[in-house]
Amino acid sequence: MDWQLELIEKEETKVERIGAQIEKLASDLIRFESTNVESVNLCADFCSEWLKSRGLQVEVWENHGLKSVVATVGEGESTIILNGHLDVVPGQPQLFQPRQEQGKLYGRGSYDMLGAVAAMMVLMTELVEEPPACKVILALVPDEETGGQYGSGFLVEQGIIGDFVICGEPTNLKMGIHAKGILQLAVDVKGIAAHGSRPWLGKNAILEALENYKSIVSLDVFQQSSDYFKQPSVNLALIQAGKVFNQVPDLCSLGIDIRYLPGQRPEEILEKIRQINPEAEITVRYQGLPVETKSDNTFVRKLHEIANEHSGNQSVFFGQDGAADTRYYSEKGIPAIEFGPTGANHHGPGEYVEIESLYVYKSILKQFVHQIKNKG
Ligand SMILES: [Zn+2]
The missing domain is CATH 3.40.630.10 (Zn peptidases)
Structure with a gap:
């Protein structure tokens, strides 16, 4: 051979x-x-x-x-x-x-x-x-x-x-x-309870929370891109709200999973979210740097x-x-x-x-x- x-x-x-x-x-x-x-x-x-x-x-x-x-x-x-x-x-x-x-x-x-x-x-x-x-x-x-x-x-x-x-x-x-970095938030949106037959007397926390969520997703920080990413991501992962049919819910808790870009600052993202609804209670559940x-x-x-x-x-x-x-x-x-x-x-x-x-x-x-x- x-x-x-x-x-x-x-x-x-x-x-x-x-x-x-x-x-x-x-x-x-x-x-x-x-x-x-x-x-x-x-x-x-x-x-x-x-x-x-x-x-x-x-x-x-x-x-x-x-x-x-x-x-x-x-x-x-x-x-x-x-x-x-x-x-x-x-x-x-x-x-x-x-x-x-x-x-x-x-x-x-x-x-x-x-x-x-x-x-x-x-x-x-x-x-x-x-x-x-x-x-x-x-x-x-x-x-x-x-x-x-x-x-x-x-x-x-x-x-x-x-x-x-x-x-x-x-x-x-x-x-x-x-x-990407991780920012997981619990957002408690408050409303005003009322009888379900007269919703105009209350403020529906679920509807308010969904409006807030739409505003969060359209924030300019979530439209940016970086060297290796088209954009950050926002996932509405959890919703807890409402107890009975005949009541306007006075609390809606959202669980939001944000994955932000290298170069973006989590404090800044958080501040922008707070500005959308200053009355909402926001807790950071988990975070990890990019x-x-x-x-x-x-x-x-x-x-x-x-x-x-x-x-x-x-x-x-x-x-x-x-x-x-x-x-x-x-x-x-x-x-x-x-x-x-x-x-x-x-x-x-x-x-x-x-x-x-x-x-x-x-x-x-x-x-x-x-x-x-x-x-x-
Ligand atoms: Zn693995």
Whole structure:
């Protein structure tokens, strides 16, 4: 056999072997059905043992009964954080029996984001053999789907931070450098109660609230756009009002979920909403800052270059509508991005990840950390 052919064949077997290793690990993770505290903690214990037995330095952090796994390898001036969440959204029992079909791994969490977690774990074991000239921390967290404050939020508070963060969310090898901010409001609109047969004697809080809502949606702040977003979004998520048919309701509570753009200020949005109906009582129920990682950041550029080499210039920058754990790092001024393998249907019935992309993903991350020496 010609030596070049032999080399290609060797490379192909290596790809298959490592691809199969990542796929097997991802399948093991899917079977944990990590939709509650007990199962996500069992999954964390499994990951911790798996990494320890392969020579990694591992710490398990517990907060509010939830476990996070932190594995470290390498030494150097820069620290790269690989962040993956072990929790998944609930689904039919058969979704937790992973199956392989035509190069795809199907199952709940295969794409969001246990495939990426498995690729990161395999990468960490390879880095034990070939240490990089930087420190690489793998942070596996238990609660991204429910807000992330007990996992990533907690780890950041504990000082487990670095110079650049990659969250392995499903992105089809594209780089999510921006993400919208969250502002969730409870708006209590007051009216005046009256007998239902004489509505003109009262003030209907439901009708008033709906008028207020229309004015909120048409505010100029919600018509703006930014580099990666057409516009912010406003979702009327909850309405509570009215008790009986024969009464004019005197209170209507709205639950409004606002996702605003990087560069917009939540205080300003809130003030504009207050001005619409100064008598309404407005409470901020939840908020999270947007992510605005710069496309010319040294780490971003380096990763972008490598990802493009592997994906045929498919690794474009984009903005993510939903929030992820990137925001906990970005709030501390640490550049963080979402970057994960290729697949489809996350949170849906036909969720899958492309097995080859898991291998490609791991190779991109590996090449990237091996190129990091000094601070970006
Ligand atoms: Zn996710």
